[in-house]
Structure formats: structure tokens, C-alpha cells
Amino acid sequence: MDTILALGLALVPFMLTILFVVFFLIGAHKVLLGDKSMHPDAKLPRKLILLLLYIVGLIAIAIALPVTESTRNQVISLIGILLSGVIAFSSTTIVANVMAGIVLRFTKPFRTGDFIRVEGYFGRVTEKGLFDTEIQTEQRELIAFTNSYLTSHPLQVVRSSGTIISASLSLGYDVHHDRIDTLLLKAAESSELSDPFVQIIELGDHAITYRVSGLLTEVKSMISARSRLYANILDVLHDDKIEIVSPGFMNQRKLPDDMVVLPAKARAKVKVKVKEDEKLPEDLIFDKAEQAETKERSEQELLKQIGQLEIDLKAAEGDKKVSIQNQLTATQEALAILQAPEIIDEDRPSADKTD
Numbered sequence: 079m080d081t082i083l084a085l086g087l088a089l090v091p092f093m094l095t096i097l098f099v100v101f102f103l104i105g106a107h108k109v110l111l112g113d114k115s116m117h118p119d120a121k122l123p124r125k126l127i128l129l130l131l132y133i134v135g136l137i138a139i140a141i142a143l144p145v146t147e148s149t150r151n152q153v154i155s156l157i158g159i160l161l162s163g164v165i166a167f168s169s170t171t172i173v174a175n176v177m178a179g180i181v182l183r184f185t186k187p188f189r190t191g192d193f194i195r196v197e198g199y200f201g202r203v204t205e206k207g208l209f210d211t212e213i214q215t216e217q218r219e220l221i222a223f224t225n226s227y228l229t230s231h232p233l234q235v236v237r238s239s240g241t242i243i244s245a246s247l248s249l250g251y252d253v254h255h256d257r258i259d260t261l262l263l264k265a266a267e268s269s270e271l272s273d274p275f276v277q278i279i280e281l282g283d284h285a286i287t288y289r290v291s292g293l294l295t296e297v298k299s300m301i302s303a304r305s306r307l308y309a310n311i312l313d314v315l316h317d318d319k320i321e322i323v324s325p326g327f328m329n330q331r332k333l334p335d336d337m338v339v340l341p342a343k344a345r346a347k348v349k350v351k352v353k354e355d356e357k358l359p360e361d362l363i364f365d366k367a368e369q370a371e372t373k374e375r376s377e378q379e380l381l382k383q384i385g386q387l388e389i390d391l392k393a394a395e396g397d398k399k400v401s402i403q404n405q406l407t408a409t410q411e412a413l414a415i416l417q418a419p420e421i422i423d424e425d426r427p428s429a430d431k432t433d
Contacts, residue, residue, distance in 0.1 A: 095142035099135040106131050114414055116381075122183055122208070133161070172209065178225035179208040191371025193236035193297060196223060204370045216301060240295040243271055245307050248285035253320055255286065261318055262290035265310040269303060298368075373416060380413040 110124040140153045164173055183206075188194050192203050194213060199221055201213035210222045249258060259276045266274030271292025280287040290311070294303045315322055387406040394402050 089144055092139075092142045092144050095139055099138055103128075103131060103135055114410075122180070126180070174226045175209045175224050178229040181229055182206070182211070182225055187233060188235045189238075189371075190374045191368065192238065193241075193300065195234040196228060197231050199223075202368075202371075236297055236300070238297060240272075240293045241297050241300060242291050243269075243294045243300065243303050243307055244289055244291040245304070245311055246279060246287060246289045247311065247322060248282065248287045249320065249322065250285055255288075257318075258286075258288055258320075261314045261320070262288060262311065265314045266290050266292040266307065268310045268314070269307040271303070271307065377413065377416055380409055380416065383409050384413065 106128060110128055111121060137154065137157060140157060141150065143150055143153060145153075164171070167173075188203055190203050190206060193200070194203060199213065199215065201215040201219075201221065203211065204214050204220065205212040208225075210224050211228055212220055212222045214220055255278060262276045263274050269292065271294055274290065274292035277289045277291070278286060279289050290307070292307075294300060296303075312322070384406065387402055387409060391399060391402045391406060
């Protein structure tokens, strides 16, 4: 009987410690992650704090074990070895991607909807996770990169303020470069590119290589803008009776001196402009990336509105306070609907790019 009583008394501190840790972690979870209107990016540091609290709670339970001091020290040492092993093997485990995800969240090299290029892969960012990042390519495919892969490889990001659109072509030495400069600048201006410029890239054995470039401020239409630039280059050069042929073309077949290689005009020249309501190829190609960017912007706007309404609510009185409270509730409900996870997601990538 005394043995059972002694064992029960020895278990009391251990059981109290377990109860304290459990209730403490439940309370910490509600305090740190209880706000459903919080943006996912803002939840990341709180999740890390909660993870540390779980580790501390585990150590506290180990210290309270009703065993001898030497056994208790061995258990604590075992926990330390396990944690050290996880960190030591982080370069090849999930922990590496978590750490890389944290780095990407804090450095913010790109945002949802941005165009990025990684090791030959190009597309728009559709999703940023703690373990991987997903992009949508020009073929409308979805590719997932582990975050450790992104942090260990060069990453090119198209700036949202604008990007340079370029086109290169080779022309013969029989046409003066001033004439080519004027025509290529005209083609760039017709393509609605800002601050166009022309460069001579190479003086080859048989041809001169030119590059025309211009600033595109609406980066979402980058693919269409490049196609328009190519088409306008063809139009202005052909209209000015300048042939675009490779140097080997004339050496492979004989042509009369008065013959020029130009396509026949099917109709009068019409300057093509993109209508405001006209759908671009990018609308179909990057549909998921566009939806993700729109959703993220809407969440940020709703969070700003909620913050302002909470400030106004504290200073308001009477009927005005009731009105602001109703607006706040409606805005929080709209945010909850927007942040609700999708039930079905058919557009998951078929293969992940890993390191």
C-alpha cells in the first residue's frame, strides 16, 4: 500500500506538468493563430513560435519524468541529439525546404503573380508555400520547385515596374545602319514600347546583327508584346523594301537581279492595336497565376480595411459604432470566404523540381 501511495505521489508532479503543458499549448495556439482574418504570410512567424513552444513543452515533460536523475539526463540528451540530427541533415530533408521557405518569406525576392526564371524554367508565380513554390509556364503547365532549390540557384525576377522587350535580326551590309535604326525604332514605337533603342550586336562575315529593345510597362502582356514587336519589324522592313534573308539563302539558289524576296500584301496595312476588352493569350496561359495574384491583393486590401475599421470602432460611439461594427463583421466574413481552402484542385503539378 505504501508503495502504491509513493508511486502516486511521484506521479503527481509529472501529471501536473503534462496538464500545464497541454493547456498552455492550447492557449498559445488560440492566441497566436486564433485570428482567422490574419494573412497567411503573417501566420508564419507565429507558427515558428508555436513550434518552439512545443519543443520547450516536450523538454519540460522530460524533466518532470518520475525517474532517476541519470535516466532523466539521458532522456534530455536524447531529445537534444534528435534535434541536432534534424538540423545536421537539414540540407537533404524537409527541414531544408522549411528553412529556405523562411528565407524567401523574409527576403521576398518575388510575389504571387510575378514572372520568374529559374534554370531555364520561366513562368508566373501561382503559389508560395512553406515547402515549395509553384509557377505556371507559357504552356499553361504548373511546375513546383522546392524552396531549397530556389535559394541555391540563380533566380531572375521580372520587375513589376516594367521589363525590356527585345528582338534580334541579321541584315546585309548593303543597307546603311542609320536607315535600319530608324525603321526598327518605328517598329518598337508601333508596338507601344517606351524609350526604344537599337544596338548593333555583331559584325559578322556576311551580315550585321541588330537588336531593338523597348520598355514594356504592362508586364502581364509580355508574350503578346514580343509577338507584336516581331510582326511590326516585318511590316516596316518589308514596306521599305528591305529583305530579311539569311546570308546562305542567296548562295543556295540563283535569283534575278531585280527580284526581291517579299511576301505579297493580302490587304492594306492596318496598324493593330489591342482593344481594352480584347482577351490576350496571357489571360489563358497564366489563368491560375492571375487568380492567385488577384486573391492575394484582395486579401491585403480587406486586411487594411479591417485594421482601419477596428481603429474607427474604438473611437466611435452610439449608432455610428453599430454601423462600423456591422461593416467590420461583413468585411471579416468576406475575408473568411476569400481565405477558405478550395475543395477540389485539379491543377496540381504532375512532377516537382527538386534538388
